[in-house]
Amino acid sequence: MDTNDKGVRKIVDMITGFARSNSLFMLAYGTGCGDIEIPPAMTSRYDWERFGYRKMATPRQADVLLISGYLATKTLKRVIRSYEQMQEPKYVVAFGSCTINGGMYWDSYNTIKMLDHYIPVDVYINGCMPRPEAVMSGLFDLQEQIKKGEANGAQKYRENLEWYRGNQKKVIKNWVMPEYNW
Amino acid sequence: MEDILKLLGGAAATMLLAFVVGATYGGLVRKIIARTQNRVGPPWYQNFVDISKLYMKDTAVHHGVMQHIGPAFAITASVTVLMFVPVLREGGWFPWFENLNFKGDIIFLIYMMVFGSLGMALGIGQTGNPNASIGVSRGLSMMVGYEIPFVLSLVSVMVQTHTTSITGLMEWQTQNGWLMFEAPFAFITMLLAILGMFHYAPFDIAHAPSEIASGPPSEFGGKYLAMMMTSGSIFAFAKLVFLVDVFMNGASNLVMLVVKTLLLYMVPVLYGAVSPRYRTEQAIRYLWGWPVFFGIIALIYSIYI
Ligand code: SF4
Numbered sequence A: 001m002d003t004n005d006k007g008v009r010k011i012v013d014m015i016t017g018f019a020r021s022n023s024l025f026m027l028a029y030g031t032g033c034g035d036i037e038i039p040p041a042m043t044s045r046y047d048w049e050r051f052g053y054r055k056m057a058t059p060r061q062a063d064v065l066l067i068s069g070y071l072a073t074k075t076l077k078r079v080i081r082s083y084e085q086m087q088e089p090k091y092v093v094a095f096g097s098c099t100i101n102g103g104m105y106w107d108s109y110n111t112i113k114m115l116d117h118y119i120p121v122d123v124y125i126n127g128c129m130p131r132p133e134a135v136m137s138g139l140f141d142l143q144e145q146i147k148k149g150e151a152n153g154a155q156k157y158r159e160n161l162e163w164y165r166g167n168q169k170k171v172i173k174n175w176v177m178p179e180y181n182w
Numbered sequence B: 001m002e003d004i005l006k007l008l009g010g011a012a013a014t015m016l017l018a019f020v021v022g023a024t025y026g027g028l029v030r031k032i033i034a035r036t037q038n039r040v041g042p043p044w045y046q047n048f049v050d051i052s053k054l055y056m057k058d059t060a061v062h063h064g065v066m067q068h069i070g071p072a073f074a075i076t077a078s079v080t081v082l083m084f085v086p087v088l089r090e091g092g093w094f095p096w097f098e099n100l101n102f103k104g105d106i107i108f109l110i111y112m113m114v115f116g117s118l119g120m121a122l123g124i125g126q127t128g129n130p131n132a133s134i135g136v137s138r139g140l141s142m143m144v145g146y147e148i149p150f151v152l153s154l155v156s157v158m159v160q161t162h163t164t165s166i167t168g169l170m171e172w173q174t175q176n177g178w179l180m181f182e183a184p185f186a187f188i189t190m191l192l193a194i195l196g197m198f199h200y201a202p203f204d205i206a207h208a209p210s211e212i213a214s215g216p217p218s219e220f221g222g223k224y225l226a227m228m229m230t231s232g233s234i235f236a237f238a239k240l241v242f243l244v245d246v247f248m249n250g251a252s253n254l255v256m257l258v259v260k261t262l263l264l265y266m267v268p269v270l271y272g273a274v275s276p277r278y279r280t281e282q283a284i285r286y287l288w289g290w291p292v293f294f295g296i297i298a299l300i301y302s303i304y305i
Helices: A006-021 A033-042 A072-087 A096-101 A131-149 A153-159 A160-170 B002-036 B046-055 B065-084 B104-129 B130-161 B166-176 B184-197 B222-248 B255-274 B280-287 B291-305
Strands: A025-029 A064-067 A093-094 A122-123
Touching: A006 A131, A006 B046, A006 B280, A025 A072, A025 B291, A033 A131, A064 A072, A072 A160, A093 A096, A093 A131, A122 A131, A131 A160, A153 A160, A153 B002, B002 B046, B002 B065, B002 B222, B002 B255, B046 B222, B065 B222, B104 B130, B104 B166, B104 B222, B130 B166, B130 B184, B130 B280, B130 B291, B166 B222, B184 B222, B184 B255, B184 B280, B184 B291, B222 B255, B280 B291
Parallel strands: A025 A064, A064 A093, A093 A122
Antiparallel strands: none
């Protein structure tokens, strides 16, 4: 069978898209206040397990990194470590205005403003804070992107690693990590 | 030549059956737990989607050779156990499932069942993740906990029926009735022991989601996790079939097999769905309490019956 054949590729893409988008393991890294919206989304009221979402406790097993709010520079360091330890394909979902433009912490001395400068974000969910419905709709968007093969933040990160590293090192003064955290 | 092909085909069919049934059970369990929590829960095929996604993930982690061999050990042990368990009773309408049924006995299986976890423990030790090591030590303590009632129950059955072979046990049952009723104390002991054996709550101390990350597999993602899930599905099925063989005289067709294994599986699942988690010493104290008591009674009963 010719694996580069268009039809074959299409079928393979369909299967991978289906499997990847319908089984999202989340590493919920509760950074900011937005994390309080995750428990209702998980439990009986909104029950996101219906769509195959599941919480995973370690970055090794996770596909999605949920950044749930503002990031202090100290937290950013941990986020970077967790993000780099995740295995590809991996996606980032950022909650709340704090991750988009700094939100109400825009003039704070030790939080970052635009998360996109530090790690690649696939989906933003705005609101301060977004309700569980908004969280789910953001995750549906992510599913759509994965199905179409457009959620390639990890690839962007790999290609522009220098730029991201530069930005990260600008705010993290005591960088005592290896150049890449496997 | 023909015989070998038949054997291999039978083995492959058995493995496929075990995987499909085991993973479906896993999905059903998630559904049942969700329903007890008043949720809708994932579709029954969720485990298949999860496993195939995990097989498609990159795995660029290297901690040493044992880390790569560990999951392979686990799956080898599960498949080996499966091969020695008679899936269907002799004369059932699936003659292929005979495999190695008549070569091994219960004592061999008791040893073999531990092998996978030990292999995994070696692999996990090399990843150097502290959470994983805590998980392993908890898992091994749990094993010491449930193996004693488990072995007591099986030994009393063996004493009562004067045979150590599973097919021998099934023949005995065909003549004298199910061991479930003929050796009631052994069955009670086994029911209590499998609560610990299947690692559902309250005995989920080894994996302890979000208490110690995800326990032993903390450092394993992607293909390794998929391999562990596959091996877990096969092993769960093998254990269930083994218990059905020993206590319920096996099954003569696939429908009966599914009914009997599912009934047995519901015991730890439903008990787990409504239970919180024990601490390690509580779990062991529990398993060395009533289960061992019933186990000793079963032993005395089997000697004097
Ligand atoms: S966007 Fe609002 S709710 Fe979210 S982290 Fe910022 S301040 Fe908190």
